[in-house]
Amino acid sequence: MASQVVNLRVNERSREFLAAPGTSLLSSLRDALGLMAAKRGCAQGSCGTCTVLLDGRPVMSCLVAVETVDGASVRTLEGVARDGELDEVQAAFLEGFATQCGFCTAGMIMSAEALLDRNPDPTREDVVEAISGNVCRCTGYGPIVDAILDAAARRRP
Amino acid sequence: MAKLRGRGYASVNYPTGMNLGGDPSQALIHATTTGTFVVSLSSVDLGQGLKTVVAQCAAETLGLPMENILVDTADTDTGPHCMGTFASRGTHRVGNAVIMAAAEAREVMLAVAAEELEVDAGDLETDGTGYIQVKGAEEKRVHITDLALAAHFTHGRTISGRGIFLKEKNDPVPETGEMDPDSCQAHACTVAVVEVDDETGVVEVLEMHNAYEIGRALNPAMVAQQVEGGAWMGMSHALFESTEPYYPTRDHGPGDFNEYLMPGPADIPMYHNAILERPAGNGPFGAKGIGEMTANAPIPAIANAIFDACGVRLDTMPFTPERVLRGLDELRGNHH
Numbered sequence: 001m002a003s004q005v006v007n008l009r010v011n012e013r014s015r016e017f018l019a020a021p022g023t024s025l026l027s028s029l030r031d032a033l034g035l036m037a038a039k040r041g042c043a044q045g046s047c048g049t050c051t052v053l054l055d056g057r058p059v060m061s062c063l064v065a066v067e068t069v070d071g072a073s074v075r076t077l078e079g080v081a082r083d084g085e086l087d088e089v090q091a092a093f094l095e096g097f098a099t100q101c102g103f104c105t106a107g108m109i110m111s112a113e114a115l116l117d118r119n120p121d122p123t124r125e126d127v128v129e130a131i132s133g134n135v136c137r138c139t140g141y142g143p144i145v146d147a148i149l150d151a152a153a154r155r156r157p
Numbered sequence: 158m159a160k161l162r163g164r165g166y167a168s169v170n171y172p173t174g175m176n177l178g179g180d181p182s183q184a185l186i187h188a189t190t191t192g193t194f195v196v197s198l199s200s201v202d203l204g205q206g207l208k209t210v211v212a213q214c215a216a217e218t219l220g221l222p223m224e225n226i227l228v229d230t231a232d233t234d235t236g237p238h239c240m241g242t243f244a245s246r247g248t249h250r251v252g253n254a255v256i257m258a259a260a261e262a263r264e265v266m267l268a269v270a271a272e273e274l275e276v277d278a279g280d281l282e283t284d285g286t287g288y289i290q291v292k293g294a295e296e297k298r299v300h301i302t303d304l305a306l307a308a309h310f311t312h313g314r315t316i317s318g319r320g321i322f323l324k325e326k327n328d329p330v331p332e333t334g335e336m337d338p339d340s341c342q343a344h345a346c347t348v349a350v351v352e353v354d355d356e357t358g359v360v361e362v363l364e365m366h367n368a369y370e371i372g373r374a375l376n377p378a379m380v381a382q383q384v385e386g387g388a389w390m391g392m393s394h395a396l397f398e399s400t401e402p403y404y405p406t407r408d409h410g411p412g413d414f415n416e417y418l419m420p421g422p423a424d425i426p427m428y429h430n431a432i433l434e435r436p437a438g439n440g441p442f443g444a445k446g447i448g449e450m451t452a453n454a455p456i457p458a459i460a461n462a463i464f465d466a467c468g469v470r471l472d473t474m475p476f477t478p479e480r481v482l483r484g485l486d487e488l489r490g491n492h493h
């Protein structure tokens with residue numbers, strides 16, 4: 001099958017590119033669009049470091065064939081900061097020392113954004129559930145859970 | 158059938174660095190035209206925070222703000238020598254080398270400032286915000302940005318410094334085995350509280366209390382990260398991680414994160430961590446190494462807590478439900 005033109009709305013900008021059939025959304029973001037925040041940890045859906053929001057829902061972008069989501073809107077970590085200002089989740093991660101090597105961080109933050117979008121007032125259990133598909137090898141998870149709860153508190157009016 | 162609770166502890170003395178034929182690390186520092194001090198190293202930061210600690214050591218020694226330090230871990234082919242980031246040696250070895258390099262660079266910086274201000278270098282001090290000034294006459298001062306420019310374009314000086322920390326080779330005494338293999342020792346103790354389900358064999362860690370004596374904590378927030386991340390890793394080794402407990406053959410071992418078990422965010426215990434600071438004489442600002450040791454004490458502490466909970470003495474990691482149940486069977490006299 002021939003490559004086809006795919007249109008995505010990525011971080012509120014229309015992007016158009018060519019993709020061979022079966023190319024993952026992750027590869028398209030990294031290789032075609034140069035958006036390197038989402039990482040390729042396992043390429044089989046078990047680490048979560050490639051998490052992005054697809055039409056507002058968190059997905060493991062390594063498992064999504066990009067031609068199947070033509071026309072969708074995608075949000076990556078690059079689209080989280082506003083006018084150069086960190087958003088509440090990013091700021092809480094930074095100030096709460098919720099990152100060490102940083103390899104999991106992009107995916108953790110996108111999972112957190114998705115959680116806070118649908119549930120602005122999560123319990124600790126809600127947070128744990130929301131990041132249960134994201135592997136972190138460094139932090140022991142505690143600081144990450146704390147940072148997401150802190151972000152929820154910062155975002156509340 | 159019951160959930161049995163137990164408590165165990167374990168301690169560790171952990172050597173900083175090692176000494177197989179001498180253990181050196183080097184650092185080079187130079188100022189750019191705009192007064193950024195580049196610290197060149199071959200020591201790699203893979204998330205343990207070496208760049209941050211090294212920048213702190215350089216800034217403190219130079220008397221300049223952290224913003225003026227740029228740590229370049231470049232390339233082990235072309236950079237100054239480093240044995241590597243292992244044996245919890247990074248902060249101690251590299252920190253010491255950076256302090257030595259920064260002290261030499263500071264001397265040059267003050268000498269050039271003395272030329273620029275036409276005063277004696279001995280009368281100069283840094284104010285920590287970027288100025289070099291005359292003691293007691295602070296209006297006579299020059300900012301490092303202007304000074305670095307002047308060094309390059311007026312005085313023809315290179316503001317730079319060289320540093321090395323070498324732990325010399327020490328051979329064991331053949332008769333006694335006595336030797337001096339490390340530079341200092343950090344100490345820690347973990348108390349673990351666990352619950353053992355005597356029907357399923359599942360062990361849950363409820364609490365971990367960790368006390369660490371690590372010399373000076375150069376960056377307390379990063380020490381806290383290391384202790385908590387290490388405690389998690391110790392728990393992971395103790396209860397989950399292995400490529401082994403699958404059978405009948407090696408081919409059935411875990412090949413990815415779906416099969417290679419690790420504790421997730423729902424499995425973390427309540428932590429209580431305490432840091433004791435007793436500065437080490439040969440450490441950078443008194444620091445010892447806190448690295449690998451953070452995963453050490455949790456493992457025997459958990460083993461001891463399992464023994465306390467149910468009487469099963471496990472000495473093979475990980476302490477899987479199967480091993481716990483086999484141990485319980487043996488205690489009950491049920492042999493298969």
Ligand code: FES
Pocket residue numbers: 039040041042043044045046047048049050051060061062063
């Ligand atoms: S790279 Fe997609 S889940 Fe690991």
Ligand code: FES
Pocket residue numbers: 098099100101102103104105135136137138139204
């Ligand atoms: S910070 Fe290293 S994997 Fe999470």
